[in-house]
Amino acid sequence: MSDPIIQCVPNFSEGRRPEVVQAIVNAVASTPGVRLVDWSADTDHNRMVVTFVGPPDPVAKAAKLAAAAAVRHISLTDHHGVHPRLGAIDVLPLVPIRDITISQCSELAVRLGEDIARELDLPVFLYEFASRQHRTLPDVRREAFSEIKPDFGPMTPHPTAGAVVVGARGPLIAYNVNLGASDIRIARRIARELRADGAGGFQGVRALGLALESRALTQVSINITRPEETSLYTLFSYIAKRADELGTKAVESEVIGALPGFSAFGLIRDAIAATGIKPGQVLWENWP
């Protein structure tokens, strides 16, 4: 029996100062037992996201060290960015990956929320599976400190670090497909088609059409909330075909953060119609 493995995907309200971004990433990367999967910082949003995995104890430790670094370095009193945010550590979800259930993850999130409130003197709101009411992140953003009281910590925002939303959710894949067309209506149209009730009819897919101004491209920006039902390859093929039909091209795609292993394996199987391939046939041993 191997250790249970969870994923943690905290978002921090800093995307511009490289030394702060690096301090937060280092807090995670230097925690023994944790694997840093990915991180990215966005200047426009002035925001960063770090993805890491490991057994519950090391992951909780890395999350607390990263949170402490964020409280030390980030002050919302002089923070500007287009993304809504509640605090220096904005949201901190735990995701079950292996040998652990979503309710066990929720219990871990509750304990982590308590620790963060006590150790950093921060108001903590629980969300998704960790909240009894299954509050969503938009719920908490809208009603924090008015309709919704913090679950742990002080009843008012921390003077510089605000508050933090901690919880447990299922895996999701953040996935973008970039189109050569500058006309945003094509991206919006394809995004609409992808939804379960659209022409594509993909279950558990949320999609938006966006303009990437700095690159003269448009983007179909997707959240796959049920990765076990929707193959990335099927999604990409649909978008590429529709882009062709609408007079443009799918020029590239981007996976943001983690790609669950089962989803990567499904992609391999679907892309080459290898119906009989077994997961053990892939040699992890020389993954690049």
Place this chain on the structure above:
Amino acid sequence: MSDPIIQCVPNFSEGRRPEVVQAIVNAVASTPGVRLVDWSADTDHNRMVVTFVGPPDPVAKAAKLAAAAAVRHISLTDHHGVHPRLGAIDVLPLVPIRDITISQCSELAVRLGEDIARELDLPVFLYEFASRQHRTLPDVRREAFSEIKPDFGPMTPHPTAGAVVVGARGPLIAYNVNLGASDIRIARRIARELRADGAGGFQGVRALGLALESRALTQVSINITRPEETSLYTLFSYIAKRADELGTKAVESEVIGALPGFSAFGLIRDAIAATGIKPGQVLWENWP
């Protein structure tokens, strides 16, 4: 610094008696430190292949245990099958996977050949990189015991187990794409096009058109000898497109044995045009 990892892909002249197949597979699977990647047995060819990986010592140990089981259970005096073969253990290649060179693999193959000759009293021929003349397997099959003397062991075939060919080679992928058409000419035509000097122009690709009589399908049967230059996705897409143009369909594909990790990652990247994806983004932790 992690252990060097090699792959071993021995072929045995048994594909019909399940208890013998199982004894050979078990010899590998029960060796500590070795990962059994895949095995398959073919009744028509009366032949089996086992793929496993691990550090040099465990791999050599598993190879010797499997060889001993083959000598114990297989007798060529009552063996019938369509595949050419030199012995009960027919060919035993070592492949460098990680942190080891092909010449270090060749040295290991030479030592393994010596051990097998001594411990099992078998004539051993070296081939590919382990042989000074870079003898190929067809060379050895054609000239064993006449033009070519065994490198180790007795100068005449073992009465029941024949001889064995041991060596080192680079990674290769055995890959088949099955076509819906029963007309073998389409499979042959596409196979011809795949070669480096054909319309497809794929480097390091060997291909044949075959009939799969029992299934009323035809097959483009491929060996990719330079997997770092040829993406499985590009190959499959080419075949699928050509099959369409020639009035049939690529209905499925098969990876036989191991798919190198770098090749699986390249497939993921190519299939969804994810030019920026990094290997670490894939969560091995929940590979199915």
